Amino acid sequence: MSDHNNKGLYAADLKKAKGLGSAHEGTDHWMMQKITAIANVPLVLWLVWSIIGLQGATHAQFIAWQAQPANAVLMIMLIISVMYHAKLGAQVITEDYISTEWFKMMKLIGQKVFFFGLAIMCIFCVLKIAFTAGV
Amino acid sequence: MSQTTKKVQRPLSPHLQVYKLPLTALMSISHRATGASLIIGTLLVAGFLIAAATSEQHYNFVMTVASSKIGLLVMFLWSFALYFHMFNGIRHMFWDTGRFLEKGQAMRTNYIVLMCAVTATAVTWGGRTLLALIFTGMGG
Numbered sequence: 001m002s003d004h005n006n007k008g009l010y011a012a013d014l015k016k017a018k019g020l021g022s023a024h025e026g027t028d029h030w031m032m033q034k035i036t037a038i039a040n041v042p043l044v045l046w047l048v049w050s051i052i053g054l055q056g057a058t059h060a061q062f063i064a065w066q067a068q069p070a071n072a073v074l075m076i077m078l079i080i081s082v083m084y085h086a087k088l089g090a091q092v093i094t095e096d097y098i099s100t101e102w103f104k105m106m107k108l109i110g111q112k113v114f115f116f117g118l119a120i121m122c123i124f125c126v127l128k129i130a131f132t133a134g135v
Numbered sequence: 136m137s138q139t140t141k142k143v144q145r146p147l148s149p150h151l152q153v154y155k156l157p158l159t160a161l162m163s164i165s166h167r168a169t170g171a172s173l174i175i176g177t178l179l180v181a182g183f184l185i186a187a188a189t190s191e192q193h194y195n196f197v198m199t200v201a202s203s204k205i206g207l208l209v210m211f212l213w214s215f216a217l218y219f220h221m222f223n224g225i226r227h228m229f230w231d232t233g234r235f236l237e238k239g240q241a242m243r244t245n246y247i248v249l250m251c252a253v254t255a256t257a258v259t260w261g262g263r264t265l266l267a268l269i270f271t272g273m274g275g
Contacts, residue, residue, distance in 0.1 A: 034231070037224050044217060047180070051210075052263045058204065059191040066187065075184075080176060088169045122181050125188035 016109030029088060036085035043078040043094065075126050083119035087112060158245050166223045169216040176213035211260065218255040222248045 034072055054065060090111045098104040146233075148151075179201065186193035200206050226244055229235050235244050 034228065037228070041221060041225070044221065048214065048217070048259060052245065052259070052266060055263065055267065056198070058195040059187065062183075062187050066184075086170075086174055086177060090174070093167065093171060102228075118177075118181055122184045125184040128188045129184075 020112070029091075031083065033088045036081045036088070039081040040085055043074065043081055046074055047078055063129055063133050066129045069130070072126050072130040076123050079119050079122045079126070083115045083122075087115035090115070141192070159241050162223060162245050162248065166220060169220040169223075172216050173213070173220060175209070176217065179209070182218075197263050211256075215252060215256045218252040218259075219248070222251040222255075 050065075052069070054062060057065070066075065091108060094104060094107050094111065098107055182197050183194075183201070186197040201210065226235070226248055229244075233239065
């Protein structure tokens with residue numbers, strides 16, 4: 001891999017070992033996108049199946065469904081995987097289409113805060129439902 | 136001014152406005168477009184969770200919006216975007232291993248991805264209608 005491009009000829013050993021290019025990140029983005037993508041397939045199919053079963057559900061019915069341990073854990077896994085995947089995807093779109101450097105940086109930070117914030121909020125809601133249902 | 140500044144009429148290379156995109160290119164940009172629009176569906180799920188954890192009134196409001204004609208239309212489009220992105224994403228994973236990269240294979244798998252997405256959407260909404268009929272039939 002080292003003679004794949006010019007980097008292998010000129011880069012210092014440490015730089016080569018780290019495998020990070022000019023973007024200061026290596027294959028991490030790609031790898032996490034693939035891992036979350038694979039995880040998303042069964043999780044999202046479960047979500048679609050669940051939504052079909054929950055159509056028109058009352059509040060009490062929804063709470064009872066969401067409070068079941070399997071549903072709570074799957075929902076939290078879904079939130080983490082989907083939000084992470086969305087964060088990575090939105091990041092690439094911004095990097096591709098926004099050329100004004102300061103605006104790009106602000107938008108990237110904003111997106112990161114948005115997706116992680118939303119994920120934390122959703123996880124908290126699932127936990128609250130799971131721990132307080134039937135109390 | 137020297138003669139070098141004279142405008143030479145050279146053919147322009149085709150850019151997006153004058154270039155008919157092949158299906159493979161349309162599928163490629165659609166993957167990005169569906170990915171971006173799936174965020175809307177994610178917000179709907181987040182809305183349900185936050186509303187349900189807040190109060191029954193909040194939950195009922197979100198359920199009313201989601202069950203309305205516009206809500207159902209959004210969910211229908213969401214389901215198609217979801218399946219398109221999913222099946223095209225699976226194709227991307229095959230591409231990552233070096234498979235199906237030839238022009239003809241890319242074109243054939245275009246149709247496979249589209250067929251899978253349409254079929255999955257039809258099965259989802261067919262199944263949904265069937266379930267609704269069963270539940271109404273049982274009086275529940």
